[in-house]
Amino acid sequence: MKKFAIAAATIGTFFLSVSAVLAEEISIIVSQPPAVKITDIGKLIGAAFGVILIFAALAAFIYLIWGGFQWITSGGDKAAVETAQHRIQAAILGLFIIFATWAIFLIVEQFFGVSILRGIKLPTPF
Numbered sequence: 001m002k003k004f005a006i007a008a009a010t011i012g013t014f015f016l017s018v019s020a021v022l023a024e025e026i027s028i029i030v031s032q033p034p035a036v037k038i039t040d041i042g043k044l045i046g047a048a049f050g051v052i053l054i055f056a057a058l059a060a061f062i063y064l065i066w067g068g069f070q071w072i073t074s075g076g077d078k079a080a081v082e083t084a085q086h087r088i089q090a091a092i093l094g095l096f097i098i099f100a101t102w103a104i105f106l107i108v109e110q111f112f113g114v115s116i117l118r119g120i121k122l123p124t125p126f
Helices: 002-017 041-072 078-112
Strands: none
Touching: 041 078
8 A cells, every 4th residue: 555655646746747848840841752663674673683782791791790709609619619610601602602793793784785783883981
């Protein structure tokens, strides 16, 4: 009963001490984005390949970090170290395959004069 009385007093004090908030009303207008119409299936496929390559590279990098963390936290356990080494090797092989695919796309773009990756460039520091 004592806990109930303390809770009721606390809630009552809270509601009595609340004051009105006078805020200015702001209307936010969000314009509708332009309608996306797919007119060229080649551009769609090229954009899909570019997005897939970017997500695959991010996934391989995360897998590489996961293997490194697993190696650091293995605590000298031979089986855990071996598992971490295999994970790191798989991540490095995956990164190699991704960048080889990127290079093949660039060669095909130059040789056939098509735009597969739609001008997606590798990030540069400058």
